[in-house]
Amino acid sequence: MLQASILVVSRTPDYLNRLLNSLDQAYGGPAESIEVIASWNGSEADEQRIRCARLPFQILQRDPYHFAGNMNNLARRAQGSILIFANDDLIADPNSIDAAIERLQHRPDVGIVGARLRNSLGQLAHAGIHFTSYGSPYHQLGGFADAEHAANGRERLVPAVTGAFFAMRRDDFLAIGMDEFFKVCGEDVMLNLQARKQLHKQVLFCPAMGGVHDAESTRRHTDGQGANADDMQRMRQGWLTMIQQAEPASLMVELHSAQDEAEDLRNRCRALMEEKQELIDKVAETARQTKQHLEHSLLEQENKRLRAQLQQLRNQLANPLPTAPTRR
Known part of the structure; x- marks a missing residue:
């Protein structure tokens, strides 16, 4: 059996070619120990534009687009003991796949390994998924920190990770699979919840597994792929069910994740307050310097005016006007 299989669903050759090129550096092992398999949803003409890179690539199916269904079918046909799921609009960082494989080989308690993702502007795109008090998922620190924030470099257990780039053992994935009842999105979140509830395994956020990903770069150009109530x-409901049935270790992940984010946000707020105070101090110093400059300028102007008047008086004293003759 191969060490790993990389699964991708695509309809865009430009994205797919970019991903395939990045995978050459993301996996450091021999090419014959891994495979890249795809479900192609694009046209025959676009398919001819696909360019294979170092790692073996094969299109195994050309079914209509349905992310969960496409991935489930690919997983059943995969030859690797570890499955790497990657969006076609991803650019994988060097050694990312090596990091994911290493974690799954040495952490039997972990069922899913997820990546740290940034967008093309270098801003944080994903560092784990948390849930609100009523069960809505959201990206941890999303919009509150850049990709280099210290919290994003901390490897830790999290409630869930994004489906854009993650890894699982093939046996674990086949035991639960992706829920095909989702219409647009959410099958990746549910997969995390099922891994925790049914497999009794944890979800690991692994910063060493990283890449560039602009969220929904493909989906926003596809009809019927907007938000779905x-x-x-x-x-x-999946999160609530998991919480109600979860073991203490899984509940502790929720608690620790909430505490970690609270501390991270608190530190971020402190940093923002310090930045605000620095800005206030700079503005005050600029105002002081501006006032000083204006006062100096006004004083210079007044001195010039007084010197001009004084010179005028001196000129008058040096050159008195002639007096008119006295009449007798």
Whole structure:
């Protein structure tokens, strides 16, 4: 059996070619020990534009697009003992796949390994998924920190990770699979919840597994792929069910994740307050310098005016006007 299989669903050759090129550096092992398999949803003409890189690549199916269904079918046909799931609009960082494989080989308690992702502007895109008090998922520190924030470099257990780039043992994935009832999104979140509830395994956020990913770069150009209320309700119910049936270790992950984020946000707020005070001090210093400059300028102007008047008086004293003759 191969060491790993990389699974991707695609309809865009430019994205797929970019991903395939990045995978050459993401996996340091021999090419014959891994495979890249795809479900192609694009046209025949676009398929001819696909360019294979170092790692063996094969299109195994050309079914209509359905992310969960496509991935489930690919997983059943995969030859690797470890499955790496990657969006086609991902650019994988060097050694990312090596890091994911290493974690799964040495952490039997972990069922899913997820990546740290940034967008093309270098801002944080994903560092684990948390849940609100009513079960809605959201990206940890999303919009509150950049990709280099210290919290994003901390490897830790999290409630869930994104489906854009993650890894599982093949046997674990086949035991639960992706829920094909989701219409648009949410099957990745539900997969995390099922791994915790049914497999009794944890989800690991691994910063060493990373990449560039602009969220929904493909989906926003596809009809019918907007937000879906039914999908959101299904995710909320899945989280509530998991919480009600979870073992203490899984509940502790929720607690520790909430505490970690609270501390991270507290530190971020402190840093923002310090930045605010520095800005206030700079503005005050600029105002002081501006006032000083204006006062100096006004004083210079007044001195010039007084010197001009004084010179005028001196000129008058040095050159008195002639007096008119006295009449007798």
